[in-house]
Amino acid sequence: MGSPEFWGTLSPEYASCNGRNQSPINIEKTVRAELSPIEFKYTPGAYELVNNGHTLQVNFRQGSTIKIEGEEFALKQFHLHAPSENKIKGATFPMEAHLVHANSAGDLAVIGVMFKIGDANPTLEKAWDELPLLKGQTASIAGHFSANGLLPRSGEYYRFNGSLTTPPCSEGVRWFVMKESMTASHDQIEMFSAALGGHHNNRPVQPLHARLVLE
Numbered sequence: 001m002g003s004p005e006f007w008g009t010l011s012p013e014y015a016s017c018n019g020r021n022q023s024p025i026n027i028e029k030t031v032r033a034e035l036s037p038i039e040f041k042y043t044p045g046a047y048e049l050v051n052n053g054h055t056l057q058v059n060f061r062q063g064s065t066i067k068i069e070g071e072e073f074a075l076k077q078f079h080l081h082a083p084s085e086n087k088i089k090g091a092t093f094p095m096e097a098h099l100v101h102a103n104s105a106g107d108l109a110v111i112g113v114m115f116k117i118g119d120a121n122p123t124l125e126k127a128w129d130e131l132p133l134l135k136g137q138t139a140s141i142a143g144h145f146s147a148n149g150l151l152p153r154s155g156e157y158y159r160f161n162g163s164l165t166t167p168p169c170s171e172g173v174r175w176f177v178m179k180e181s182m183t184a185s186h187d188q189i190e191m192f193s194a195a196l197g198g199h200h201n202n203r204p205v206q207p208l209h210a211r212l213v214l215e
């Protein structure tokens, strides 16, 4: 896929990568707003873990949803980045989970959860029970866990508009980055990086341009 700064020139379909509402961002200046809580209804639907060479992705069956701003979005998958893609007040975290949801129109809502090094995360432990170590490998998940174990206790979040962080970098993605971070063990983060051949999989932060970050 080449180096992120050249994605916009690789092919016409990647032109969005040069857009003005790109992710990730550094969450620095924010505007106080009355944000309504995200209503999570996650059920045990994880069924497979895919190593696509860029990340490890856990796919979910239908049944896990969130309600935000009056709209329902279905959880499709979560995947990880090490180190984090978004930054909070300039700080990078060792890892960031992206929980990717879509509504009936196909619009995306991504919830970002930061991970610090600490206690092992039990949900990641289950997910990586049979870690596919090679690009293109898929492992089926027997335990069918939910994504609840990736969510911090506090429901507070930062809200902004952005994009996919890999080509085609499509914009119009609603982003919600949770303020409270979770922990994963050093080993868990190392195992994740090792499965990707030891390289970082974070796109650098992109300019904010005219966007506001709400909190």
Ligand SMILES: [Zn+2]
Pocket: 079, 080, 081, 098, 165
């Ligand atoms: Zn991502």
